Amino acid sequence: MFKQRLSIKELTRRKEPISVGASVSWAELIDYLAEHSPLSQSEIHGVNHWSSVIGTGLILSSRLGGLNDDLIRLFGLLHDACREDEGDDPDHGRRAGKLVRRLHGRLFNLGGHELGLLEEACAGHSDGTTHDDLTVGAMWDADRLNLIRLGIIPHRRYLSTQSALGEDLSQTVQEFCSSPPTWAECGIVI
Numbered sequence: 001m002f003k004q005r006l007s008i009k010e011l012t013r014r015k016e017p018i019s020v021g022a023s024v025s026w027a028e029l030i031d032y033l034a035e036h037s038p039l040s041q042s043e044i045h046g047v048n049h050w051s052s053v054i055g056t057g058l059i060l061s062s063r064l065g066g067l068n069d070d071l072i073r074l075f076g077l078l079h080d081a082c083r084e085d086e087g088d089d090p091d092h093g094r095r096a097g098k099l100v101r102r103l104h105g106r107l108f109n110l111g112g113h114e115l116g117l118l119e120e121a122c123a124g125h126s127d128g129t130t131h132d133d134l135t136v137g138a139m140w141d142a143d144r145l146n147l148i149r150l151g152i153i154p155h156r157r158y159l160s161t162q163s164a165l166g167e168d169l170s171q172t173v174q175e176f177c178s179s180p181p182t183w184a185e186c187g188i189v190i
């Protein structure tokens with residue numbers, strides 16, 4: 001019998017929507033990306049993947065504590081938005097970093113430090129390295145844990161945070177593959 005996965009609210013034990021630390025026009029941003037991202041409708045790198053990365057990142061954030069959840073949401077939406085190829089596309093991260101700069105001030109506003117983190121996270125997310133900053137590390141881990149949709153479980157040397165190593169999280173991410181989190185579950189009001 002189909003077993004419904006736990007919601008992100010249950011998984012993160014959050015009683016209230018996650019607080020907003022940035023000014024973001026979420027609906028306009030999602031509309032823009034759906035229209036302009038070459039693979040937005042892709043099963044592998046499209047909107048379902050974006051929300052799964054956000055959901056995974058929010059769970060990591062709740063375990064690590066003190067992270068900027070809006071950066072995690074923005075990373076999920078933007079990191080693969082410039083992919084042009086489902087396979088090898090080594091510069092898609094750097095194009096996403098440039099997209100962050102182009103959209104900043106139009107569809108979202110961040111402080112200088114946060115903007116730098118988001119740009120760095122998007123630009124470097126597919127280079128196979130880890131990161132010491134926990135927010136960037138959680139973003140990259142969230143994306144790498146979602147390789148499970150392709151049958152790939154990332155080796156621990158490619159993960160930046162201890163929280164990403166739990167088997168229970170792998171199970172949850174697998175469930176996201178068949179039932180991606182909704183925007184509302186991701187704390188995105190559109």
Ligand SMILES: [Fe+2]
Nearest residue numbers: 049079080143
């Ligand atoms: Fe991705």
